[in-house]
Amino acid sequence: MARRLHNFNGGLMLDDHKHEPTRIAAAPSHIPPRLYLPLHQHIGSPAAPVVQAGDEVLKGQLIARATDYISAAVHASSSGVVEAIADFPLPHPSGLQGPCIVIRTDGHDRWLKRDHLPRRDFRSRDAHELRQEIRDAGIVGMGGAGFPTAVKLNPGPKNKIDTLILNGAECEPYITCDDLLMRERPEEIIEGMRVMLHILGAANGVIAIESNKQEAYRCMLAAVQAVRDAALEVIMIPTIYPTGGEKQLIKVLTGREVPARGLPANIGVVMQNVATAAAVYRAVVLGEPLVSRYLTLAGGVPHACNLEVLLGTPIQFLIEELHGVRTTVDKIIMGGPMMGFALHSDQAPVIKTTNAILLSTVADRPLPARGEPMACIRCGECARVCPAQLLPQQLYWYARAREFERAQSHHLFDCIECGCCDYVCPSHIPLVQYYRYAKTEISAQLRDKQRAEIARERHESRQQRLERQKLERAQRHEARKAVVESGSLDELANAESRDAKKAAIQAAVERAKVKRESSGLEVKNIDGLAPEAQQKIAEVEARRAHRPPPDDNTVK
């Protein structure tokens, strides 16, 4: 089927370095002695542990549950004993530590016994039920964003979805894990896609693959032909970075643009990564939660390769397993060279979104450091390659001069941080770093502004209260004077004490109310408790909610 493809602005032709790791099949990695499973591997609220240190867990067992609509569960990726729930290095650009569930593995890799036989009857099942299964399996976008998949598959009644795009572009150099997955498990991807098409009620399923993955294209095409589903289409797209960016790929395939501040769903499109589709298949058809993933390991090891890695495996373990010499590694990039981030510790684990680990060693530098930054000569190369059609150099000047309002009016927040401008800059200016800085500063200013607003309101209401009290005092004084003049002192004493009491109660109620509202949500320190204890707390709260609130009549 011929589909007219479209272009997005700019982009780069990069040396892809994809040959070596695609010559060999993806091998399963070994079970590390310890797995470190962060509670926060996705966009949204962190998961809450449902196990305690000392608990024995089986592979695939739920160890932390989703806490919110936008959140994702975490499962044990191998069998063993929960050793601790504590802070450990996270794979995050900040280099901060965060809560992880540590499992001391027993090496048996025993699955949780499942009463779930393969069921391919998804077409007869309700979308809501299927979404729940995907949610229970802890599936998030595996292309790098980590947005909970079940949420993305629920675009709401206002957005009629006509096209589901499976992103197999894998446009970053070095990364080949999706390539290998498409070659090795095309049926799983196709079935996962059909599950998602059913959930979305979408008529078209498009699988987009960059032209540098001929073999993957052939495999996917064969798999699609085998299922004889006219709704599915495999499209080869030109190899231009960042054609795998969500907005860019939608433009290439449909000619439509995702509206600014909008979602693909607004124009009838949902996009998922191919690995996510395979995970959906495993969850819905096989009943397996997300416990492992394909990833590429390149640079610093004798042979670049792909591995199927258990989530939670420390990077260090992978390096050693592949006979890399850790002592010579001086840079570890998680993700691709264009958008990946440098890790602060080799103890950080593989998580759901880890698609590649690139190592730079003293001897082997696939990614040399940038040159010394020089002055911008306004050559405009950055604007020529910008896939968002921004003016990167203007943004740079504004970020540098801290003119954040102008940076915003030049659409700073439409920057996808793809790094194209930075890549081509002849002056070696760390442009993306400037944009991140400006975005962070603007967000911080916004927060400060909101805080100042709250403080101002508080101050104003205090002023009003003081005014009111002053007025009341004056009135009481007047009344007292009148009473004194009329001579009935007893009555006066009673009236005064009643008024004071009433005011004090009223004030306390108001204070409590303000406190509740300003905190936004009720903070409870119950996340770490056992389910029974939480149940009790919930019951107490339910009773409390039914009790009528105290009002003036009852206290008087």
Place this chain on the structure above:
Amino acid sequence: MLPLKTPSSPHAHAMSSVSIVMLKVIVALIPGIIASVYFFGWGTLINVVLAAATALLSEAFVLRLRGHAVMPALLDGSALVTALLLAVALPPIAPWWISVLGSLFAIVITKQLYGGLGYNPFNPAMAGYAFLLISFPAAMTTWLLPEVVSGVHLNLIESLRVIFLQKWPMELHVDAVSMATPLDLIKTQLGVHRTISEIRFGTSIIGDFGGKGIEWVGNWYLLGGLWLLYMRVITWHIPFLMLATLFAFSTLFSLYDPDVYSWPMFHIFSGGTLLCAFFIATDPVTAATTPRGRLIYGAGIGALIYIIRTWGGYPDAVAFAVLLMNIAAPTIDYYTQPRVYGYDK
């Protein structure tokens, strides 16, 4: 165990640098410089050496004063490019202090006083040229007759004597080998009510399109410019629109009254038109940077060149046209921002 480096993404970079860009510009200028030497003798080369030496020394001096690192700035090649562009625009027999003063003004006043590379609002070479033209009009408009016309060849020593001492070889008189530029000639002759065709065919200094020699030098700049386009150092927007606008204006007026308005190719191949189109108007620092902005910027320069040449007080107008559009560049950029992905506009 080595400490891990944690640079910000992207971690890959193209093999390009300001020095490489500037080097390409210098390479692209070489054919034109060789042609200049071929037609007008050693003078152009002496200008180049004088201007370059002045530019590098003065830049180093100011950088030292400003407390900046000297070597990285000198090695970026931008001062050299400025010096070259100024030098090739000067008359080949201009006294030595013309090159030196112009280069000083370009580097110290126009570039470094505004903050150095990337911060100067005006094209340094053209600001230097305009400064010289206003201050020393006579020296700036006495051009050497091309050797093909005069039959006189000055060797290197003779050229040095002319430039440094204003001493011509015994048998020559300055009037015999110098001339007004073709643009100047046409302007003054029109002033005494001669028609274009009378002027064109009544003199030996005008060739097929523009001034003899000058038109050929222009050709070689054109070639260098096309190479820069091919190497993606510059984009087509500014040169194309500048030349197209100049051509359109001159065609229109020449059709209206060919006796008063010069023929279109004369405008393209005279003065600094081609040098400007590919090397000066395309100076990224001082030009507009948005795609649409570059079109407007180029068209503006083309139009101003025609207007000033035809109705203004100066025979050539490249420097003034560029400087005027430099002023407008930030505003042009502001109003020609591209449509950002996802916005209607």
